[in-house]
Amino acid sequence: MGYFNDVTKEEEKSGGNGINSRRVNVYNECMDFCNLIDLGFSGPKFTWTNCRDISDLIQQRLDKVWVNSDWKLIYPEATVSHLARISSDHCPFLLSLDPNLGPRRSRLFRFQPMWLSHDGFPSIVREAWEGNNQDVCLAVEIFTQKGKAWNKEVFDNIFWKKRNLTARLLGVEQALANNPSQRLIDIHNFLSGELEKILALEEELWGMKARINWLIQGEHNTSFFHTTALVRRSRNCIAGIMDPIGNWIVDIDRVKEIFLMGFVKLYSSD
Structure with a gap:
């Protein structure tokens, strides 16, 4: 958990020179060898920026939480949230081991x-x-x-x-x-x-x-x-969504409301 100083794929970098494929492959091979899982995130896509103007702006997802399968079994609902960046080139992130995602729906019946x-x-x-x-x-x-x-x-x-x-x-x-x-x-x-x-x-x-x-x-x-x-x-877990004006919403009731409004708008006749 922390600053790993590199990305794992091209989508994790914006601006500047292209990614170094050799370093990325070594990084990913190391994580695969250790059987580690990227816990993912909700919120802004990048965790680091060089804080330059748009012409020279570079942004990357350099901070991550890696866990193994045993840890994931103990904390199956754990989530990572990227928070607002304040007075730093890195954004803080919040690791929630048991977030309140509302009542769990019953599992669908599937043939095994x-x-x-x-x-x-x-x-x-x-x-x-x-x-x-x-x-x-x-x-x-x-x-x-x-x-x-x-x-x-x-x-x-x-x-x-x-x-x-x-x-x-x-x-x-x-x-x-x-x-x-x-x-x-x-x-x-x-x-x-x-x-x-x-x-x-x-x-x-x-x-x-x-x-x-x-x-x-x-x-x-x-x-x-x-x-x-x-x-x-x-x-497959949706821990939060972005509303129409670009704000990240994690409150389960607001998430439901936004989904409902979206489908009502989609299927409403003009």
Whole structure:
């Protein structure tokens, strides 16, 4: 968090000489290697200016907040706001760990491809459609309700199961190191197989959330998918908007009002 003295892409600089592509590539490669996420921002686009007249004016986004995926999981709603620049060539920024973005809307129901790999899924579909073949809307509604409940029971526990199996494997391995036996080997093999299933489901879950052609990757890279999904979630979050006269609005009620006025104006007849 702070002043990094360089940009990550051409759009982060205005005026002056063009960006140094080699330095930008090294900068981005370093951030990628460290699995860091640019937290983004709301407010003015640039954080630094040379304070010159328009003919010599240079502006850049040199100040950023970089976080890793673990930090992002702890503070999923964190936002960065660029504040007004006062008596400085840099603007201050405000990191809000839990901003008041209003009540969270309930998540939309989405079909998850990983459900197809579970033996219990066909029965969920069958129960939803039995006797409702002529009423598609009712069948879909029943499937949605059953799917949500089944998903929470079976798949929402993926991360808990992963932690549990990992802890049990560690205990077995410690026991094997102290007093090896065939029984412990069999238990270890069983737990390893169960953990492989959970890891495959986790990889598919994050791959689906990342919305990329993840099969091309050809390897277990859950951290990559996880980070990609978190970046996408951050980019989809609207923490503030600019009103018609150029002011940044972050109050959730005012944001709603501006959106409403915009659509009313758009669809009003002349």
